[in-house]
Amino acid sequence: MRLMSCRFAALGAAAAIAVLISGAMTVAADTPRISFQIATGSTTGTFFPVGEAIAGLLSHPPGVNRCEVVNVCGPAGLIVSARTSDGTVDNLLSVNDGNVESGLAQSDVIAAAVRGTGPFKAKGKQSHVRVIASLFSEEVHLVVADKAKIKSAADLKGMRVSLGLPGSGVGFTAQEILAAYHVPESKLKQSALDTPSAIALMKQGKLDAFFAVGGVPIEGVSDLLASHLARLVPITGAARDRLVKAEPSLEAATIDYPGQEPVATVSTRALWIVRDSVPDALVYGITRALFNPANREALSASHSSAREIGLTTAALMPPAALHPGAARFYAEVARAAQR
Numbered sequence: 316m317r318l319m320s321c322r323f324a325a326l327g328a329a330a331a332i333a334v335l336i337s338g339a340m341t342v343a344a345d346t347p348r349i350s351f352q353i354a355t356g357s358t359t360g361t362f363f364p365v366g367e368a369i370a371g372l373l374s375h376p377p378g379v380n381r382c383e384v385v386n387v388c389g390p391a392g393l394i395v396s397a398r399t400s401d402g403t404v405d406n407l408l409s410v411n412d413g414n415v416e417s418g419l420a421q422s423d424v425i426a427a428a429v430r431g432t433g434p435f436k437a438k439g440k441q442s443h444v445r446v447i448a449s450l451f452s453e454e455v456h457l458v459v460a461d462k463a464k465i466k467s468a469a470d471l472k473g474m475r476v477s478l479g480l481p482g483s484g485v486g487f488t489a490q491e492i493l494a495a496y497h498v499p500e501s502k503l504k505q506s507a508l509d510t511p512s513a514i515a516l517m518k519q520g521k522l523d524a525f526f527a528v529g530g531v532p533i534e535g536v537s538d539l540l541a542s543h544l545a546r547l548v549p550i551t552g553a554a555r556d557r558l559v560k561a562e563p564s565l566e567a568a569t570i571d572y573p574g575q576e577p578v579a580t581v582s583t584r585a586l587w588i589v590r591d592s593v594p595d596a597l598v599y600g601i602t603r604a605l606f607n608p609a610n611r612e613a614l615s616a617s618h619s620s621a622r623e624i625g626l627t628t629a630a631l632m633p634p635a636a637l638h639p640g641a642a643r644f645y646a647e648v649a650r651a652a653q654r
Contacts (some may be wrong), residue, residue: 346377346392350568353397353416353587354406356483359511360455361529361620362419366397366599368617369587372610373601375526387609392598403484404434410590411441417589421453421484421528422564422621423491425586426634433487445638447587447602449631451623454570455488456527457548458536463523464549468496475514477508477525485510488583489526491565492525492550497556511535524548528583530620531570540575547572564634583622583633589638598640606644609612 355366374395375388382388389395398415398568400406406418407428410430420428427433431440457463471493478500479485486507493500506513506522513525514535527533547570550558558581559565568582587605589598604610606626615622630637630645637645 318527322625331335336453338437347395348376348460350388350595351389351393351395351419351601353399354409354417355401355413356400356402356406356419357480357509359509359534360402361572361618363397363399364617365450365585365614365621368614368621369605370395370397372613373604386600388602388606388619389604390597393597395601399558401482402480402641404482404487405457407435407444407588409440410588411443413443413534413590413592416593417447417587419450421488422518422584422634423562424484424583424588426488426562426564427487434482442538444588445591445640446633446635447589447638447643448605448624448629449633450585451529451530451620451628452568452584453528453620454568455550455580456493456529456533456536457492457524457540457550457580458517458527458545459548460509460522461518461519461528461543461546466548467548468492468554469498469525471498471524472502473504473544474523475504475506475521477506477513477522478503479507479526479528480509481507483509484583485526485528488528488565491558491562492526492554492581495554495561496562504610510614514539516544530618530623532572532619537572540572540617547575547578547580549579555579555581561587563632582628586633588635591638593640595638595640595643598638599643600640602644604643 320375353366353370356362373389375382375391376392403420406420409415410418428435428441428444435441478489510527513522514573516522565581565583570578570580614624
């Protein structure tokens with residue numbers, strides 16, 4: 316993916332943010348409470364544990380000792396909570412409509428929301444969506460039963476296939492892939508399952524293939540591969556070329572599981588989105604705390620994908636505009652890195 320002009324080198328960024336973080340403060344008991352939610356996904360996915368970790372680290376109620384160091388937590392009085400949801404599409408609609416302040420979403424689905432295409436065609440352009448940060452990459456997995464005669468997505472016709480839950484980013488990305496391979500959905504024996512349910516059915520011999528989107532390793536998929544009950548089918552060739560050309564929020568990638576041969580695929584990115592009406596100062600404080608080096612270890616421990624969260628990738632070209640509060644923070648760090 317292309318980088319925004321405000322991308323900065325890792326060492327320079329680390330030094331810059333260290334300059335921006337110093338001092339100590341306390342929160343008075345009568346400080347106004349600021350409620351802020353993060354819509355994530357199901358409890359079995361990647362978004363929920365990462366969202367929970369962010370919520371815990373950024374919340375700044377009275378009496379939390381770790382927040383006495385300036386910028387380790389969000390603004391004084393901030394209470395962040397992570398909530399489950401039906402996934403990326405649901406999160407985008409909820410953020411745009413003002414039903415939740417923020418959410419996690421896949422970059423390719425955000426691009427469709429901004430355009431008002433795909434699952435957003437009926438509601439139109441989701442014009443109130445802004446980006447706080449690009450967090451981590453997520454690889455598209457096409458998992459097939461080991462004995463299934465499937466060597467390409469083109470072979471899915473007539474097969475029992477799960478495209479993910481309705482409203483999930485998995486389903487949208489799977490539809491993009493099927494279109495690139497010229498496979499009509501009507502030609503599938505289709506199921507709408509989350510990844511754990513799809514894995515369970517495949518173990519029972521009741522499912523030929525399923526799509527999953529997430530950082531390697533996806534829980535449960537490793538076991539399927541290691542036990543030779545399933546294998547990964549590559550997404551490559553002319554179809555992949557068509558796909559990444561049509562959707563800039565997808566890029567060529569490789570899935571590399573321990574003990575398995577690397578498999579070509581495409582990847583999207585997980586972004587933290589926010590409604591444009593959220594005050595600039597609040598988003599600025601949240602963004603600054605998110606990238607405080609003191610929070611890195613806890614973020615990384617929440618999920619393997621969260622190890623990618625960092626300033627060097629936060630400003631990857633977003634499919635929607637950066638929120639002004641986030642843009643202000645990135646500009647400050649970039650200027651400090653140039654000193």
